[in-house]
Amino acid sequence: MVSRSGERVIELQHLSKHYGSVQALDGLSLHVPQGCLYGLLGPNGAGKTTCLRILCTLLSPESGSVSVAGVDALAQPRQVRRLLGYVAQEVAIDKILSGRELLQLQGDLYHLPTSERDRRIVELVDLLGMEEWIDRRCGSYSGGMRRRLDLATGLLHRPRVLVLDEPTVGLDIESRAAIWQVLRQLRDQGTTVLLSSHYLEEVDALADRLAIVEAGRVIAEGTPSELKGALGGDRVTLRVREFSTAEEAERVRGLLVACGGVRQVVVNRAQGYSLNLVVDDTAVLETLRHQLMQADLPVFALAQSRPSLDDVYLQATGRTLMDAELAVAGSRDPKAERKQAMR
Amino acid sequence: MTSATPSYASAGTPAEQEPSAFAEIRQETLALTRRLFLQLQRRPSTLVAGVLQPLIWLILFGALFANAPTGLLPGGESYGRFLGAGVIVFTAFSAALNAGLPVMFDREFGFLNRLLVAPLRSRSSIVLASVLYITSLSLVQSLAIMATAALLGYGWPGGAGLLLVLVTLLLLVFAVTALSLGLAFALPGHIELIAVIFVANLPLLFASTALAPLAFMPAWLRWLASINPLTFAIEPIRAAYAGQVSLSAVVMEAPYGSLTTTTCLLILTALAAGLFLLIRPLLDRKLA
Structure with a gap:
């Protein structure tokens, strides 16, 4: 299942990006094969979100190249946007609209014909178990409902590649399980899924392959069992x-x-x-x-x-993921980061 | 579940022929405009406040000077009739000044990123949707005020006059919308944008011919009012209300010369075009 045709769908080469004096990406390279469920593991602040934002054409790197299914994302961003579904970490929904209206808007932004759009919405409502509340206003949704709706917006146009930034942070177990199940199902149907996470067990349970990101670089890459086996x-x-x-x-x-x-x-x-x-x-x-x-x-x-991914992380970085999280937590400036994310 | 759904998995392959740009831009612009109207429909306070405020101006200010000596105003009109044109323009102006607010909230809450990740055919659709929305909103509000003014006995411009009023308002709304959208991308947050709107609103009203004619003003204020864009919209509308619907009629005696309806409209057109050209590099950068 890992590599159906061996084709690399996502190719990131030597990406660099600074925010002021902070080096967010330091020559990061990543190759994701077709049909793979790929995990990007690392502590907060390692550069995962920056990497995904560059892939989704929201940011441009200072150097390096980005290609999705052979299309150069820096030269032809619109073509790449069609191929990608992006589920961002911060849930940006319109509280005044109902979930269905948000999906309709999304469908129109991706230029789906109206009949196809509405049929697809019915499918996704069914798939993600949203029947009960999809016509309520988004403002009343719980975290789990929002994340499911966000996943649906990412899937509406049947993207070849689904990109998720920390898809299950702060979610209840039930919602997390539901999202995991959908991601596995998508992978089985041939969609390439790239997700970032700082939960070891999430990447371990879900990912066919993973890359450990530390200080803006990939420091280890492989299948979970390869990485653990190497220990x-x-x-x-x-x-x-x-x-x-x-x-x-x-x-x-x-x-x-x-x-x-x-x-x-x-x-x-x-x-x-x-x-x-x-x-x-x-x-x-x-x-x-x-x-x-x-x-x-x-x-x-x-x-x-088996050796856990925690052992792998420890081996690669010399500290546990928990320690890395704590070290980074003190040195981040959330205000500056939010400003950076604002257009 | 249906099994006969077509797959989009190959969307974007070079071989696929692209649907027409017009159809795509229309679809995305309509969707974005629809969103703004749904917001308005579910939170109509903007609409109501936008009519209520000028209405209070009209009634209170109208009453305040209702007993002004007849013959005080040029042409011997009543103050209410004089004030009508000013309040109509003020209504459209205030509405358009708020054009940037929804855009600013989208920037702040990350909804804009959702739009930027989507394969929009043209990102002008985002701006176009705002312009469509705010133009219809401000015209509806202005028409509501015009209807109220008519009920209060302050007159109604007939036929050609109405057309002139609408064209004038449209030009002013375009110019102010451009300004507000520019501010929405230039300022850091909604607090700053609201502060600018708040500060700009009333002084622009007072330093125009909305409440008093140029002849009443001290020289410095007369100069200020004569370069205020609001004045260029108020005077043609006031003339239309007075039944003077001629493009070549002199509607304004500014310290620097007499202006006809045509001149006022040209100035407003130039202003709107100039402002859109001015904010374009900013929008291109922010929406790149």
Whole structure:
């Protein structure tokens, strides 16, 4: 599913952008294959939003190139706008209009014929579960309703590429799940989806591929399992009994070390003589189970955990995402940023 | 769910022939104008206040000077009749001065970004929608005031006179709308825009011939009133109300010379055109 034709739909090359003295993008490059659900992971202030705004032709970079489906976005912005659906982070809706009226406006701005526009609105209302409130005024909507409506406005013209900036920030679990489901469905139907997020678990659960953005650059790129795999193997915790003795643990350790594909075997005395180890290939675990059985040892618990994206982020940047968020929070100027975003 | 929906997945491929520019501009402009009218329909306070304020001027000011000695005003007209033209122009002027407010709110709340991400055929559609909206709004308000003035016995311009009134108002509204839209993109926020509107409104009214003729004014004010755009709109309308609908008739004795209806209309046309040319680079930059 990752790469249907291998074609790169989005190509960002060496983008640079300053806001005053702040370097928002520092030679960022990004390639997104056709039909991929692509995650842009990084702390607030890493440059994700700037990157997406440039892609959607709202900002021009100081240097670099942007192309969508082979069309140069800097030279032919209108062609690119047709290919893209953009769901911005700040929800800009007209409180006086109903959701349906906003969608009708959006349809007209994308030049859909009226009958097609209205049919498409009915489809999206159904898809996103908006029947109950779509004819109410937007001013009365909750955060989750607004975000669904915003997603619908982005999808109305059936864009080849859907771009979402932090689509689930501050949402309740139900709305988040609904949005995730729609994004997966779109990807399965062949739409390329690019979303930014500072939620590790969101990118981990959703993305086919991801790029970690830090200080205006991509510092790691790949599928979630590639990135985690690069850290080296799965973490495994093995207990033969709930409480083993030291001798038994040593015996098991001997067995494990003798087995190929197992590294860093440690007896954890604090945890009832359980064993911690790293395996490069999960197939090794089956061999292990078999050998333990032959040695007449039971298996009380076998817990396997992959390195998390948090481990990947830590490895790439030397700090956790949480620490990065906290560091950035103090150094941002929301007023200046809002002014920058205003035309 | 329907399964027979056509796909747009290939929108924008070079092979696809583009629909006509006119049809696309029409569609986007109408949609944007419709939005402004829906807002007005659901929040009609702008419309009501825009009629109420000049109405109060008309009634209170009219009453204030109702007993002014007859023969005080040139031609011996009543003050109410004299005031009518001024208040009509003031109505259109105030309405047009607010043209920039919806645009400013769209800038501030990010709705403009939604428009800029869309593949608008021409971004002039955004400006055009504002002009269409504010022009119809101010003309409706002016007509309401004209009807009220007629009921108060201050007269009604017949046939050709009405046409002259509407053309004059239209030119003034274009000029003021251009100014307001320019301010909406030049100023940092709605607070500043409202402040400018508030400050500009009344002095422009007082320094015009809306409330008193040029002959009543001290020399410096007469000069000021004679270069005030409002005056160039008021005097032809006042002449039309007096039944004097001739393009070559002298409607105004300014300190620098006599002006005919044609001259006043030309000045307003030049002003509107000049202001639109002036704000164009700004709009091009902000909507680029």
